[in-house]
Each structure stands twice: as structure tokens, then as C-alpha cells.
Amino acid sequence: MGWIELTATIFGVLCVWLIIRQSIWCWPAGLVQVTLFVYIFYEARLYSDMILHIIYIFLQLYGWYHWLYGGHARTSLPITTLSGYARAAWIGLGVLGMMALGAAMHTFTNAALPYADAFTTVVSLIAQWLLARKKLENWYFWIAVDVVAIGVYFSRELYFTTGLYTLFLGMAIAGFFAWRRSWQTTAADQVVVTA
Numbered sequence: 001m002g003w004i005e006l007t008a009t010i011f012g013v014l015c016v017w018l019i020i021r022q023s024i025w026c027w028p029a030g031l032v033q034v035t036l037f038v039y040i041f042y043e044a045r046l047y048s049d050m051i052l053h054i055i056y057i058f059l060q061l062y063g064w065y066h067w068l069y070g071g072h073a074r075t076s077l078p079i080t081t082l083s084g085y086a087r088a089a090w091i092g093l094g095v096l097g098m099m100a101l102g103a104a105m106h107t108f109t110n111a112a113l114p115y116a117d118a119f120t121t122v123v124s125l126i127a128q129w130l131l132a133r134k135k136l137e138n139w140y141f142w143i144a145v146d147v148v149a150i151g152v153y154f155s156r157e158l159y160f161t162t163g164l165y166t167l168f169l170g171m172a173i174a175g176f177f178a179w180r181r182s183w184q185t186t187a188a189d190q191v192v193v194t195a
Helices: 003-020 026-043 049-070 084-108 114-132 139-153 160-193
Strands: none
Touching: 003 026, 003 084, 003 160, 049 084, 049 114, 084 114, 114 139, 139 160
16 A cells, blocks of 8 residues: 555554544544545455445544534533443444444455454444544444454555554553543542532
């Protein structure tokens, strides 16, 4: 893939670094990354990932808007958490979605790794939606995606992308802890204000 994969990798790292910092600039950086990955995954015959990145283009635009105006009275969005029921529902949806998409890709395409590719696609969509909603749990889903993606991309000889997702794994772990600290600080401030 050469320079296209390298450029996508650079913008991917920049995007996640900005997400960890809760910077609104993560969304335009992400737009560049996901647009380039549409082409990369088409060439690698990772069709689920290609479809995922087409959807990401729209989710990037939604997240950009929602982070700016999704908070109370159309203010910037704070970090929040999911209920236990919502967490279980998202996990169940991920498993069912992976099985359905994997079976479809196995049956109807020449996809290289249909079920692993489907896992990264479905769980990434869940993670991206939770990220756009600024839910702390988005990081759990990204960590799972990164672990599987590292194996998928390495097996397809996408070495820059393998390196990117290895870095993403470390960044996702760091992002979880940074967001959790921010969420805990905000929650503590709210307790003090209401007390």
C-alpha cells in the first residue's frame, strides 16, 4: 500500500491521540484516516472492513457534531457511562452481528478472514457509536477490536496497519484510564456541587 497506508497510519495515530485528549479535532483527523482505509481494505479484500470505513465517514461527521452540541442545552458533551443492562445488550449485539456478517461474508464473497473481519467490523461500529456518544465503555470495545485486528492485518501482510493497531491497543488502554480519571473528576465535582 506504500504511502497511502503510511498516511492513513499517521492520521490514525493523530486521531486517537486527540480522542484521548477529548479534542474536537479528532474528528477531522479521523475523516482523513477512514477515507484512506476504504481504499486500503478494498485492495486487501477485507470487505467488511471496507464497508465499516465507509460507515465511519458518516459516524465521524455525527461524532464531530455530537461532541460539540450533544450536551445539556446543546453544550459540549461530557463523558458518561452505560448501565449494566446496556453493556450486556451491546455485547450481545456484537456477538450476533459478528456471526451474521461473518456467515454472509463466508457464503457470498471471497473474503480472506470472514469471521475475524466481521468481528472487527461489528465491534468497531459499536465502539465508534459509543465514542460519538462519549461513553467511557467505548474503550473496552476498541481494546477487543485492536487485539483481533492485529492478527488479521498481520496475516494479510498489512504491516503498517498491524503496527498502527498495536499502537492503538496501547493508546486504547491509556485512553480508558485518561477518560476514567476525567469522568471520576466530573462525577466528584457534581457531588460537591449538589451536596
